[in-house]
Amino acid sequence: MKKFFCIVLALLMVLSMVSFAGAETLEEIIAQAQTMPNEELFKKAIEEANGKSLLGIGNSSRGKTAKETFIEVLKGIDPNFDTTIEWTQPKNNTIFEALKGSNEYFVTLIQDGNQIQSKMLNTGELLNFVPYDWANAEGVAKENNENPLALQTLNKVFEFNNVGGASYKNCWDFVAPDVHPLFMGVNSEPVGKNFLYMLTRDDYAAIVKDAYDKLDADKQAVFAPTVEEMEAEAADLGFEGENIKYALAWIKLWCEQYHEETDDGPICTTLVDKSAAGQCGLLVYSKLRSVEESESVSVNNVTVAAYQDDYEGFGGYAYKHYMMIPKATQYPWTACAFIAYITTTQEGFKAWGKDMGGYAPVPACMQDHSKDGNKLDENGNRTDEVEFAAKNDRGYDWWLNEGKLIVEDPAYCASVADTMGDWIDLIIGMK
Numbered sequence: 001m002k003k004f005f006c007i008v009l010a011l012l013m014v015l016s017m018v019s020f021a022g023a024e025t026l027e028e029i030i031a032q033a034q035t036m037p038n039e040e041l042f043k044k045a046i047e048e049a050n051g052k053s054l055l056g057i058g059n060s061s062r063g064k065t066a067k068e069t070f071i072e073v074l075k076g077i078d079p080n081f082d083t084t085i086e087w088t089q090p091k092n093n094t095i096f097e098a099l100k101g102s103n104e105y106f107v108t109l110i111q112d113g114n115q116i117q118s119k120m121l122n123t124g125e126l127l128n129f130v131p132y133d134w135a136n137a138e139g140v141a142k143e144n145n146e147n148p149l150a151l152q153t154l155n156k157v158f159e160f161n162n163v164g165g166a167s168y169k170n171c172w173d174f175v176a177p178d179v180h181p182l183f184m185g186v187n188s189e190p191v192g193k194n195f196l197y198m199l200t201r202d203d204y205a206a207i208v209k210d211a212y213d214k215l216d217a218d219k220q221a222v223f224a225p226t227v228e229e230m231e232a233e234a235a236d237l238g239f240e241g242e243n244i245k246y247a248l249a250w251i252k253l254w255c256e257q258y259h260e261e262t263d264d265g266p267i268c269t270t271l272v273d274k275s276a277a278g279q280c281g282l283l284v285y286s287k288l289r290s291v292e293e294s295e296s297v298s299v300n301n302v303t304v305a306a307y308q309d310d311y312e313g314f315g316g317y318a319y320k321h322y323m324m325i326p327k328a329t330q331y332p333w334t335a336c337a338f339i340a341y342i343t344t345t346q347e348g349f350k351a352w353g354k355d356m357g358g359y360a361p362v363p364a365c366m367q368d369h370s371k372d373g374n375k376l377d378e379n380g381n382r383t384d385e386v387e388f389a390a391k392n393d394r395g396y397d398w399w400l401n402e403g404k405l406i407v408e409d410p411a412y413c414a415s416v417a418d419t420m421g422d423w424i425d426l427i428i429g430m431k
Helices: 002-017 026-033 038-049 063-077 095-099 113-121 171-175 190-198 202-213 217-237 244-257 264-271 285-290 332-344 346-353 396-401 410-429
Strands: 053-058 084-088 107-110 150-161 182-184 259-261 280-284 302-304 316-326 374-376 382-386
Touching: 026 332, 038 063, 038 332, 053 063, 053 095, 063 084, 063 332, 063 346, 095 107, 095 113, 107 332, 113 190, 113 316, 113 410, 150 264, 150 285, 150 346, 171 202, 171 217, 171 244, 182 264, 190 244, 190 316, 190 410, 202 217, 202 244, 217 244, 217 410, 244 410, 259 264, 264 280, 264 285, 280 285, 316 332, 316 396, 332 346
Parallel strands: 053 084, 053 107, 182 259, 182 280
Antiparallel strands: 107 316, 150 280, 150 302, 150 316, 374 382
16 A cells, blocks of 8 residues: 555656646746747647637637637648637626636636736736747737737727717817716726726826817816816825826816716717717727618717817727636647737638727738728729728727827736726715
8 A cells, every 4th residue: 555655646746747748837838839830839739639628718709700710720730630619708807707716718818907917917827928920920019019918909989979060179078067978887897997097107197288288278277176186186196297187187077977888889879870969988999880870870970089180189098808828728739829820810810800990919910991981882892982981990000199099008007006996986986
């Protein structure tokens, strides 16, 4: 019995030192994978996943489409390859609880930079992987997209119903008295709260201040008391930037005045109807793609605020979908291969890239949506005649620079969330 026990103990010690078919740790596999082009990763995935059933989890249901084409690519390499991949999309922001300590999921597509940083990256629950073909892609936008690895950047933009001649020429117009923008609640969709956190970063606070300076004296007089009130508030919150009081004033007025909606779909449905004259909102840009034209409903009833030549200030905000590997994944090579496939190839990104308002860091993955609002010819091709100007997406670079999107930064969000989160909740609670 003693001899048997010693043999078992020795085997356990060996197994504890070797995992994932020869590599000691998931970190080692990721390090190896980051040196391999896609073709090599795909072969590794075939070896690992053949005959297996895998489960992915994500904030986007489009993973269901991408995993099917991924399997087809692997079968193209090895016709005998046989696997199934299921995809689940948890509701109500429960993905973090689902992932914690679980070995059920081989890969995740996840959003909300604040919680990703504080609950997943800082704790080691999720690991980052940067594909070789991504890092070496021509024109890849690495800044703010590499760690954690972004699948795409999505924009939520200010829009308003232009029926009756309504005018919103400055981001401060959306927090003017008696204006109640339609907006998803910041606690039902945390990326909206991250947007407010990001406004306090010095470079973005400067954009808010610059827009304030562009207001005429009468409009400045309306906002000035709140701005001055926020000077002391900024010190209490621990901020030192010279423009922070302008950002806090905008945040305070926004939280006091926005009209909460449960989803961006209903916001879009409201704004495109001529009965909503003068109403405004902050919503996912891509919702305009699915508007069905009628006598009372039209995309042409809506103006994208930042597309106006004389618009001042930020035109909305951007959040990201990130691709990460759970620390307890049982299929690390397949996770790396899947991430590489959807972040470096147009076919892999197609599930997301087929619509306006979603931007991949690798330009080769992107589709052109600059004429989505133009008329079609008899062959179904876009002409140069504009029919719905609001649907002509000006692209990632334009939105970052001319559109001045407020872009989510997980590390910054996590650094201010404790203080700013309570402050924002207090304001909303007093509405």
